[in-house]
Amino acid sequence: MNTQMTTDTAPTTTTGAPVLEASGVVMRFGGLTAVNNVDLTVREGEIVGLIGPNGAGKTTFFNCLTGLYVPTEGTVKYKGTVLPPKPNLVTEAGIARTFQNIRLFANMTVLENVLVGRHTRTKEGLFSAILRGPGYKRAEAESREKAMELLEFCGLAHKAEHLSRNLPYGEQRKLEIARALASEPGLLLLDEPTAGMNPQETNAAEELVFAIRDKGIAILVIEHDMKFIFNLCDRTAVLVQGQKIVEGDKETVQNDERVITAYLGAPLEGTTAGTEDDQ
Numbered sequence: 295m296n297t298q299m300t301t302d303t304a305p306t307t308t309t310g311a312p313v314l315e316a317s318g319v320v321m322r323f324g325g326l327t328a329v330n331n332v333d334l335t336v337r338e339g340e341i342v343g344l345i346g347p348n349g350a351g352k353t354t355f356f357n358c359l360t361g362l363y364v365p366t367e368g369t370v371k372y373k374g375t376v377l378p379p380k381p382n383l384v385t386e387a388g389i390a391r392t393f394q395n396i397r398l399f400a401n402m403t404v405l406e407n408v409l410v411g412r413h414t415r416t417k418e419g420l421f422s423a424i425l426r427g428p429g430y431k432r433a434e435a436e437s438r439e440k441a442m443e444l445l446e447f448c449g450l451a452h453k454a455e456h457l458s459r460n461l462p463y464g465e466q467r468k469l470e471i472a473r474a475l476a477s478e479p480g481l482l483l484l485d486e487p488t489a490g491m492n493p494q495e496t497n498a499a500e501e502l503v504f505a506i507r508d509k510g511i512a513i514l515v516i517e518h519d520m521k522f523i524f525n526l527c528d529r530t531a532v533l534v535q536g537q538k539i540v541e542g543d544k545e546t547v548q549n550d551e552r553v554i555t556a557y558l559g560a561p562l563e564g565t566t567a568g569t570e571d572d573q
């Protein structure tokens with residue numbers, strides 16, 4: 295609860311209502327404190343970045359937000375309500391995520407992968423599914439239509455019937471996002487969405503993230519690609535050894551000496567001429 299001593303919190307956008315409020319989140323593994331007293335708020339309409347060197351605790355923090363880990367201390371609220379510490383209940387509440395390592399159903403089609411992502415939003419129960427009655431058929435048709443709309447939105451409609459394992463890497467990442475969106479979230483957590491992408495794919499991913507934000511979904515994104523982060527994010531928080539050392543707009547983060555030191559004194563990639571073409 296004493297983060298004020300070490301944290302500069304300089305949110306640039308404070309207009310939207312809070313979607314995510316993490317307060318005093320601590321995650322310990324035995325003697326290792328992977329996340330140390332982290333506060334973070336994401337508001338409606340925002341894209342917030344989470345950066346930090348390898349092993350800083352970014353993914354562990356995501357896992358605390360999504361119920362994969364129960365934080366040792368602290369609370370996580372979604373739209374004002376404390377989240378239950380179970381991944382399926384967190385998804386049901388309105389938070390969806392993608393993973394650092396792609397987790398698709400490789401032998402299912404692209405469309406089927408998105409349909410799996412919709413299961414938290416379909417009301418038809420097990421018996422209805424077994425009996426395949428009219429209610430089930432109607433719900434199934436509606437689900438397929440919504441899934442196709444999402445594939446269209448993500449630029450994957452033409453691949454709907456392809457097996458997901460046959461997609462190029464960049465499209466697999468897009469499909470993960472489409473599947474996450476299928477649960478109709480209010481907040482989307484992206485864990486290294488551009489890892490392994492070429493520059494064209496990264497630009498397309500950037501456009502997609504903006505389009506998701508424009509649909510009214512708030513976004514929290516972990517990324518090592520600083521150009522991507524600073525082009526995209528309204529606000530960025532920096533984790534180092536489990537602690538949030540600074541949070542603010544691009545200039546605040548880029549000029550912070552603690553951030554520069556954390557990245558071993560090297561200028562942050564994407565902080566020089568490379569970012570002049572910001573959109």
Ligand SMILES: Nc1ncnc2c1ncn2[C@@H]1O[C@H](COP(=O)(O)OP(=O)(O)OP(=O)(O)O)[C@@H](O)[C@H]1O
Nearest residue numbers: 323326328346347348349350351352353354355394
């Ligand atoms: N399940 C676990 N058990 C024990 N230690 C863990 C576990 N998960 C993560 N850690 C440790 O917690 C620390 C933070 O790891 P984490 O993966 O969250 O960092 P990260 O910032 O996401 O790193 P990267 O950028 O390399 O993905 C590391 O020291 C890691 O070894």
